[in-house]
Amino acid sequence: MLFSQYIQKIKKGGIDSVYLLTGEELFLHHHAQHLMKTALIASDAEAFDLEVFDGSEFQYDAFINGIRALPLMSKRRLVIFKRFDKLDSRQIPSVIKELEGDLSKVVILFLYEEKIDFRKKTVLEKMRDRYTWVNLAPQKGAEFERVLKWMLDGKKIDANLTAFLAECGADLWQISGWLEQASDFIGENQPLTLEAMEKFIDLGGFANIWRLTDAVGNRDIKQAQYLLYNLMRNREKPNFIMWGLKDLFIHLDPICKIRQQGGRLDSFAKTTHLHAFRFRKFNEMSANFTPSETESALAKLEKTDFKLKTSAAEPESLLVELMDDIIGRK
Template identity: 30%
Template sequence: MTAQDIIQQIKKGQVAPVYILHGEEAFYIDQVSDYIEKHLLDESAKAFNQIVVYGKEVDARTIIDEARQYPMMAERRLVILKEAADMKSINDLADYLKKPVPHSTVVICHKYKKVDKRTAFGKACDGKEVVNLESKKLYDNQLPNWVLARGKETGIKLDEKGANMLAEFLGNDLSKIDNELSKIKLNAGDKLVTIEEIQDLVGMSKEFNIFELQTALASKDHYKSWLIANYMAENPKASPIQMAVSSLYNYFVKVLTTTQKTNASDAELQKDLGLGSPFFVREYKMAAKNFGEEKTRAILVKLMEIDLKSKGVLNRHADDGPLYKDLVRFVLG
């Protein structure tokens, strides 16, 4: 069951006695718990029937006692436990989960990690009256499509390149991406958001950024590659080497895949590379032609080496400048 499935059920009046929201991705956990907190009870009923508590501050007995109280002038009570992973007595909730009271809804938010199904609490989470949501981290190649879909949900018109830019620049943090999309919506309204507007809003240089470096390297444009790399090396706060290496590694993994799919059509490559549209296929094919499989594999090994050096491993001085230069020299050499 997805976060949207749960929300749609609640909108239809199908409310469960217990919701267990757990997993590494906080975004969907917050999305469901925020919706329930805002919409399950009428405003007039919240004062006496809704309680939000935190795992570090309460024990299981408090949760159970609150849930077993009868609602005052309302159909149900709502008890939301946030930061449940911090509650030491969480296993003591097991018996309640097996037989929850029908007049209360208990929402347990267990963010940043899965519930351990070997524990008493974990085993009870599979009870017939419990709705489970495991919120998993998206893979990097799923992010651009997620950005496009989320933008559409919020009324933002993005193109493929803009979605890729946001995904690469902001990383695998859906809450952070969603916040940036909200800012974009305020500024752009209903019109198509341009690459330049995205760069302005997220504080990215228009000419000297990781996406321009990728394109310059892919086309073996020595002048532009060195120009961008030197700028990024001199501005490590805006362009940290570890972020650049991560983006380039993901990029060259796709280049490697392209080198191995010489007979694939553009549509097949689009699917294999996890691209939302064929827009970028041409660039990956160009890079694959320019580097070939053997060189691309060597580039991936070099990127792993630079990543270690940037973290102080194999390298006493982990300044960004020499690492950027070493990277470009190797890729273009």
């Protein structure tokens, strides 16, 4: 069963007893559990019991004794086995047999979070044939966008998630838009990480990097500063330096102005404003230039004289030095 079929079926109330959920993306495992909990609540007015076990810490004898000591169930029960690959395969049939005494009351989710080859996993193969197997593959379209928003709620946007979005078939413009929207609800302590930005660049998204600056700049101006510094060090992507970076500085400029305190800009805001000015000047000068004329424009831009008094230990000064080097000598 595809993940999309799993979603459609349980939303309509078609809930089976035993599920084998396989896939390497933990985000989808979390979402599959969330959907099942929501479906159980919708299907039954009374609450349900939830039990979660970790396969790496599972104690079979204690589990069996606990099950047998319980009274007959009066309400539904959801049992989740995380890291199912760590369970002793010889114990799995007994675990299921003990739990499925009343199939109308119990739902079991076995979560297999590693890459799987059914040809080499006889127990898994039998389970796939006997129970409901759900392949947690990435989804596309509107349903995937809803999944994405749920996944990002309160979570950090990291390099793995950025790569995952690309694997889903979403183009970089869509990804940048989703991440930009995510900045509105990810929480102030869960910013877009530097690694995620760098992964986005590696995937070829440097032309759209300016769309993501709010996710960093509005949360933590220092983080934006280090982000710029690290990205500017990458000299192997001249297209990013030439086009993405200039848009990034221009976009950050008003953010820095808004954040000024007491009518004074801090050193990073000054640095940003300086290079936003330089790049605006460069845009004006090189709009219709040939490559040779662009080189000449860069030479003129180098002569734009702005001095900032910053400590050598401060990243602002490193940013200025790198920027001067890129603009003046590239």
